[in-house]
Amino acid sequence: MRIGVLTAGGDCPGLNAVIRALVRTANSEYDSPVLGFQDGWSGVVEDRAVPLFDDEGIDRILLRGGTILGTGRLNPDILTASLPEIRQTLERHALDALVAIGGDGTLKAARWLTENGIPVVGVPKTIDNDVGGTDYTFGFDTAVSIASDAIDRLHTTAESHERVMLVEVMGRHAGWIALHAGLASGAHMIVIPEVPFDIDYVCKVMKRRFQMGEAYGICVVAEGATPVEGSGMTLREGGTDQFGHEVFTGVADQMATAIRERMNRDVRTTVLGHIQRGGTPTAYDRNLATRFGVHAAHAVHRGDFGQIVALRGESIAMVPVEEAVSVLKTVPEDRYREAACLFG
Ligand code: F6P
Numbered sequence: 001m002r003i004g005v006l007t008a009g010g011d012c013p014g015l016n017a018v019i020r021a022l023v024r025t026a027n028s029e030y031d032s033p034v035l036g037f038q039d040g041w042s043g044v045v046e047d048r049a050v051p052l053f054d055d056e057g058i059d060r061i062l063l064r065g066g067t068i069l070g071t072g073r074l075n076p077d078i079l080t081a082s083l084p085e086i087r088q089t090l091e092r093h094a095l096d097a098l099v100a101i102g103g104d105g106t107l108k109a110a111r112w113l114t115e116n117g118i119p120v121v122g123v124p125k126t127i128d129n130d131v132g133g134t135d136y137t138f139g140f141d142t143a144v145s146i147a148s149d150a151i152d153r154l155h156t157t158a159e160s161h162e163r164v165m166l167v168e169v170m171g172r173h174a175g176w177i178a179l180h181a182g183l184a185s186g187a188h189m190i191v192i193p194e195v196p197f198d199i200d201y202v203c204k205v206m207k208r209r210f211q212m213g214e215a216y217g218i219c220v221v222a223e224g225a226t227p228v229e230g231s232g233m234t235l236r237e238g239g240t241d242q243f244g245h246e247v248f249t250g251v252a253d254q255m256a257t258a259i260r261e262r263m264n265r266d267v268r269t270t271v272l273g274h275i276q277r278g279g280t281p282t283a284y285d286r287n288l289a290t291r292f293g294v295h296a297a298h299a300v301h302r303g304d305f306g307q308i309v310a311l312r313g314e315s316i317a318m319v320p321v322e323e324a325v326s327v328l329k330t331v332p333e334d335r336y337r338e339a340a341c342l343f344g
Contacts, residue, residue, distance in 0.1 A: 012277060013138070013143075134319070175192020194331045
């Protein structure tokens, strides 16, 4: 069988490890050639293809962050209108199937294409860890380790200046990074999108620390956090940019202003941003991504189209794409309550 592969959506540490494992397994186990498409779905539509070989070059990408294929987001309407071009690309290269590595939008596209006669196997990726159907996505562990390292470092400077320090991490709809990084690095408060925050409660926790003789407080905030209604704090409106991407409000900065007013204290904000997505994947992410790549090759040869490779417990399982895209995997209330026992 001949396989095409693409990476779409935001990049994520571990994408190259998936590509490497897919190419090696397809070549060695099935004698299957693999063709990479550049910049996500648009590379398939416009037929921008690069052959990928199991050689020294591909071997070395295991450690590399980002994606050697480039990535991009394609409007779903453009994708559906481009079905004839996608068919032609597959026919031109005599491809039997595509492996699409991406998040929610990519996997929805994979489902739609499979329903329309293009066989696709999905590989879930996101640093946010919010794709349904899989226990973990690769990239998440790397993001948590980068964020934890940053928060660890903020303890000493916050203490020296007796400040409240707000650290904004990624997580538009799910607070997994905030929860895991906050717990790992001993943050004194964690704010996630799943549980609207009361700014007065955040101040109360911080004030209590100073009253107890502590010199500083650290609060980790997920970028998608929102205040409870009636708490006296509303966020500036977000929106979408000219590409249709969500634009965030800078929640930590706005919280900092509110805390400064309420506590009359020095408050500083650190926004970690895309640093969380950059650089070498952790060993955990390299392993998970590699296993996903190996199993994606097997899945293509079994004909498991319209499905994703997923981590279930310790094993890799095939799961219908539907399961991945129908529910956003958010932080359950009891997990947040566990963390809340340590606030203050
Ligand atoms: O979905 C992954 C993610 O890193 C989010 O956490 C973040 O909000 C978003 O991507 C940022 O996307 P972009 O790279 O388009 O700014």
